Amino acid sequence: MNAGRRKDPPPLPNAEAPLEDLCRRLKASDRDAFEAVFRRFRDDLLRYVSAIVGDDHTAHDLVQDVFVSLWGLRERLVPTKSLRAYLFRMARNRAYRHLRDERAHTRKRAEMGAEAEATPPRLHTAEARHDADLLTQRLHGWIDALPNRQREALTLSRFHELSHHEIAAVMEISPRTVNNHIVRALERLKTRIQAFEPSLLES
Secondary structure, eight states: OOTTTTOOOOOOGGSSSSSSHHHHHTTTTTTHHHHHHHHHHHHHHHHHHHHHHOOOOHHHHHHHHHHHHHHHGGGGGOOSSSSHHHHHHHHHHHHHHHHHHHHHHHHHHHHHHHHOOOOOOOOHHHOOOSSTTTTHHHHHHHHHHHHHHHHHHHHHTTTTTOOHHHHHHTTOOHHHHHHHHHHHHHHHHHHHHHHHOGGOOOO
């Protein structure tokens, strides 16, 4: 008689569970859900923070702080709101706070007469290498050269796949302003690419 009974589908592994479900479980202090959130977002947050602070080791420490804070603030989470946007906003705030602190420390050392440590100049690989990867390298350089808000909106959209509304929450601006930043960034990049090799844009 059990032959006609439909079996319930097997539960999704934590890493594949819907974010709203993970957020609800995390809010209830589910450590497995916390680990799943950590595995899902750690690498993306590391790349994002590293792009802001320019140092992988510092980015690692800052992202660790983000997840420590997330666990401490878990009871305040709202499952119906984007957990991804919440994490990126936390990471962004910590990254820029770190940069502000570094600038403050540098000024203080200068006032005390300490010599600031020289920062080695970044190599422009687009100028150093003339091979098959030249355009890709230059493209990264052109993205880095975008105005800060345009670069951040474009990076969150194209490399981290956040929606306009999620980016708006991260950057604390309106979705319309997010769209404007992305459109202007793409226009700048298109102009650069056309100047470099117009045929690359032909369909």
